[in-house]
Amino acid sequence: MAKGSSQAARAGGVHRVVVIVDENSNPFELGCATEVFGLRRPEIGRELYDFKVCSPEPRTLMRDGFFTLTEVADLEAADAADTLIVPNRPDVEVPRRPAVLDAVRRAHARGTRLVGFCSGAFTLAEAGVLDGRRATAHWQWADSFRARFPSVHLEPDVLFVDDGDILTAAGSAAALDLGLHIVRRDYGAEVANSVSRRLVFAAHRDGGQRQFVERPMPDLPDESLAPVLAWAQERLDAPLTVSDLAARAAVSPATLHRRFRAQLGTTPLTWLTGERLALACRLIERGESRFEVVARRSGLGTAANLRTLMRRDTGITPSAYKRRFGPEVN
Structure with missing residues (x-):
């Protein structure tokens, strides 16, 4: 910057x-x-x-x-x-x-x-x-x-x-x-x-995703990930796993991995972590200052895990993120 x-x-x-x-x-x-x-x-x-x-x-x-x-x-x-x-x-x-x-x-x-x-x-x-x-x-x-x-x-x-x-x-x-x-x-x-x-574009795709993503024409039934993604985004605070996502999509974890790689160029776990970090950032921006609450509500578990992942993803700590993007304090 x-x-x-x-x-x-x-x-x-x-x-x-x-x-x-x-x-x-x-x-x-x-x-x-x-x-x-x-x-x-x-x-x-x-x-x-x-x-x-x-x-x-x-x-x-x-x-x-x-x-x-x-x-x-x-x-x-x-x-x-x-x-x-x-x-x-x-x-x-x-x-x-x-x-x-x-x-x-x-x-x-x-x-x-x-x-x-x-x-x-x-x-x-x-x-x-x-x-x-x-x-x-x-x-x-x-x-x-x-x-x-x-x-x-x-x-x-x-x-x-x-x-x-x-x-x-x-x-x-x-x-x-x-x-x-x-x-x-x-x-x-x-x-x-x-x-x-x-x-009308994806809010956040991690820079480490692949440039070339295979997008084969789906066979019937529709293999789009959109329904399971929307379902997971409404439950980020829950202890979701890759197996949970696969069960929701009615496929095996291996098949889910293949579909994520083909359609999004990433893995289910990486996508889920990215969505949780994005939610954590929004919570901090909206004024939640208790990092243990942010971690719990975003599904990241603990304040320590939040700190580690946020530093990796944004380059700064939750405290620094709050100072930069949180509500102004009069």
Whole structure:
């Protein structure tokens, strides 16, 4: 997170998100950034981000000539960003403009949070800010990326990587996953859930899930996990097990594991733990300060287990999460 971003959000300030577009940039990822960071949120009651698009040229031809982007800010706008989303494009072997790489380096030097969607990891690596760092990119470019940037620790089989002040996402819809993860990091689970509802998109998919998820056409009867997921979400405080979920779905635990892997790219236990952590975060945000109560109501058992899992998932303790996202105390 860029320095001061969470404090600015808590104090009523607006976090500045700037997207750089360049020749042949992908429209989809620009759309994802606009949807997550650029729209007004009257249902939340406050502005979350000051969003701006900039380009090194007055006219930018987007991918495959789909359209031309005009009348956006010039590249100087990147120097005022709290979060800078770097350009991506399908021709990953073509060098980025020196002016764009310089803007990325300046941003990194002053502590700006950097984000790369899809092939945006190439832009970050070319700027030299990923050396020795963790990152991901679309699976189809993994070999090319490793060959060009061997000092970067590429994780090719995940949705996104949060490496603190530099975050990268795999292709297409993973940009939405990372965008919502950033909102959750900045404003908490409750606000991120509100944004995801507006998008009609899953509120939280862990970054460690696989990029490529097999989704075979189901045979009859319907093998969708939706009914058992909805059933479990209403009973997170109960001592649910994988066997309980399998019994509800009327399948064996092994079959349930296969369906979770095929449809969600994760395991039943990992999904269940993630849902319980999300519920724990919402309870803290709504004012529950007794962590043993939070742990019990979210199905995590003990305050110690809550502390361990929350630190692993969010990087901070329940007490720190409460200070950052809990109700203001007058």
